[in-house]
Amino acid sequence: MTKDELTEEESLSGKDYLDPPPVKTFEVRELKKWSFYRAVIAEFIATLLFLYVTVLTVIGFKSQTDINAGGGACASVGLLGISWAFGGMIFILVYCTAGISGGHINPAVTFGLFLASKVSLVRAVSYMVAQCLGATCGVGLVKVFQSTYYNRYGGGANMLSDGYNVGVGVGAEIIGTFVLVYTVFSATDPKRNARDSHIPVLAPLPIGFSVFMVHLATIPITGTGINPARSFGAAVIYNNQKAWDDQWIFWVGPFVGAAIAAFYHQFVLRAGAMKAYGSVRSQLHELHA
Amino acid sequence: MAKDVEAVPGEGFQTRDYQDPPPAPFIDGAELKKWSFYRAVIAEFVATLLFLYITVLTVIGYKIQSDTDAGGVDCGGVGILGIAWAFGGMIFILVYCTAGISGGHINPAVTFGLFLARKVSLPRALLYIIAQCLGAICGVGFVKAFQSSYYTRYGGGANSLADGYSTGTGLAAEIIGTFVLVYTVFSATDPKRSARDSHVPVLAPLPIGFAVFMVHLATIPITGTGINPARSFGAAVIYNKSKPWDDHWIFWVGPFIGAAIAAFYHQFVLRASGSKSLGSFRSAANV
Numbered sequence: 001m002t003k004d005e006l007t008e009e010e011s012l013s014g015k016d017y018l019d020p021p022p023v024k025t026f027e028v029r030e031l032k033k034w035s036f037y038r039a040v041i042a043e044f045i046a047t048l049l050f051l052y053v054t055v056l057t058v059i060g061f062k063s064q065t066d067i068n069a070g071g072g073a074c075a076s077v078g079l080l081g082i083s084w085a086f087g088g089m090i091f092i093l094v095y096c097t098a099g100i101s102g103g104h105i106n107p108a109v110t111f112g113l114f115l116a117s118k119v120s121l122v123r124a125v126s127y128m129v130a131q132c133l134g135a136t137c138g139v140g141l142v143k144v145f146q147s148t149y150y151n152r153y154g155g156g157a158n159m160l161s162d163g164y165n166v167g168v169g170v171g172a173e174i175i176g177t178f179v180l181v182y183t184v185f186s187a188t189d190p191k192r193n194a195r196d197s198h199i200p201v202l203a204p205l206p207i208g209f210s211v212f213m214v215h216l217a218t219i220p221i222t223g224t225g226i227n228p229a230r231s232f233g234a235a236v237i238y239n240n241q242k243a244w245d246d247q248w249i250f251w252v253g254p255f256v257g258a259a260i261a262a263f264y265h266q267f268v269l270r271a272g273a274m275k276a277y278g279s280v281r282s283q284l285h286e287l288h289a
Numbered sequence: 290m291a292k293d294v295e296a297v298p299g300e301g302f303q304t305r306d307y308q309d310p311p312p313a314p315f316i317d318g319a320e321l322k323k324w325s326f327y328r329a330v331i332a333e334f335v336a337t338l339l340f341l342y343i344t345v346l347t348v349i350g351y352k353i354q355s356d357t358d359a360g361g362v363d364c365g366g367v368g369i370l371g372i373a374w375a376f377g378g379m380i381f382i383l384v385y386c387t388a389g390i391s392g393g394h395i396n397p398a399v400t401f402g403l404f405l406a407r408k409v410s411l412p413r414a415l416l417y418i419i420a421q422c423l424g425a426i427c428g429v430g431f432v433k434a435f436q437s438s439y440y441t442r443y444g445g446g447a448n449s450l451a452d453g454y455s456t457g458t459g460l461a462a463e464i465i466g467t468f469v470l471v472y473t474v475f476s477a478t479d480p481k482r483s484a485r486d487s488h489v490p491v492l493a494p495l496p497i498g499f500a501v502f503m504v505h506l507a508t509i510p511i512t513g514t515g516i517n518p519a520r521s522f523g524a525a526v527i528y529n530k531s532k533p534w535d536d537h538w539i540f541w542v543g544p545f546i547g548a549a550i551a552a553f554y555h556q557f558v559l560r561a562s563g564s565k566s567l568g569s570f571r572s573a574a575n576v
Contacts, residue, residue, distance in 0.1 A: 074364035080371040186386035217343045220350035
């Protein structure tokens, strides 16, 4: 018993960080605070800007490389530029909104953090609704600016490419979202912050880079969703049969990937399970004593 | 005598605000009993799996989209610049995510270099290398599972010597490329440098990722750029053709030599361990 106490004390004195307690699933007191609504508004605006810049980049690329309409094969920013647009915008927007809403900008990220008890159910649902509405408005702006080009060049919608089956599409979305959400968990880990002298200043950069990387890899397969709001917003405005037929891939894949990332980070890397086991054993030991 | 003895320690304490960690034991039995050891191995496996999945998928995707005989177009795909970004960017992300867990090696050459510098024990080094190779195989396996015909048609992302280059050139490119990477790793993790940067290691992964990016820009035309034996091994296993296997030794010998040179350069030239050893000998003789 005394030895156990010493161990616990030792453990406490060895840590210079504090894991925040799990957020209650049905926390409702936050509904009375302005910071909650400010966060929801921030997610809406961030997702709107994200979709506006990225989809505008996609449509611009396609119109400028359309050889049948006077474009040139090498005339635009290329797929590399499109990937940068997605990754770069996430970097900027996460940087801007991290202190306000946590900078999710992605229902899959929100879902992963919800599973890890870092956001409440009410907040998670509100964020997802705001993100989907923001995405719809963002793509809506793009269509308003160039309706003809928008419709002609696929509306920036996510669809399974020819030559790939549904399983591959889902698999690509799962692994891609795992990379993103795993990076988010690592970037926001309080233990990591302690190691970095509590300076999280660069957390948005690897998150933006992970989006950039996944786009480089999976644009040929699905146009890269890994963000259900992004896929939803484009599907709503483009309103095309195939975009809707494939839409489920862009919700199931990301949510499964986020869940796996949450599990991996919480139970393997942070050893939550081992600690739980340890505490159970400790209790048994107490009973025995 | 008295003056010498008193002065040196005082001087040392006043000027140094960092502490070099002691050399890792050759074989550390204690670490084998801790979960953090196995967690680190798992982290290396997952990181290398993701690294190969994203990068080889990018390579195959680029080749599909730029194949003008099969419906692709000039300037289709992300370009070779995009491929270099995929390699460098993934190393940045993964080193960032796993630095606090396993040290973020993701590369047998890095593990080997750190082992030579006494920063990891032998069992840890061996298990990391095995985990990295297995992770690489699984990562490329995913890519093949997703697009088997494309994968086989477009070279499987495997490293082999390009036409027009001799074996010696390929080997030299791998040696120098890995030297750049491992030397950057040593600089980024140097405790003396951390002290100078106010002990904030937050930016360490970025130059490491950029080192990988730079070397890829330079040597993709020569060997497709290995500088990571696990990466070359994973692709060779899944692609399983004669030429990648014939050239495969280049991608282990080159990186390991480059890592050894980097370890020597950093430990004995830049950190002057050799001079300090000589100094301690002289001091002993004096006594």
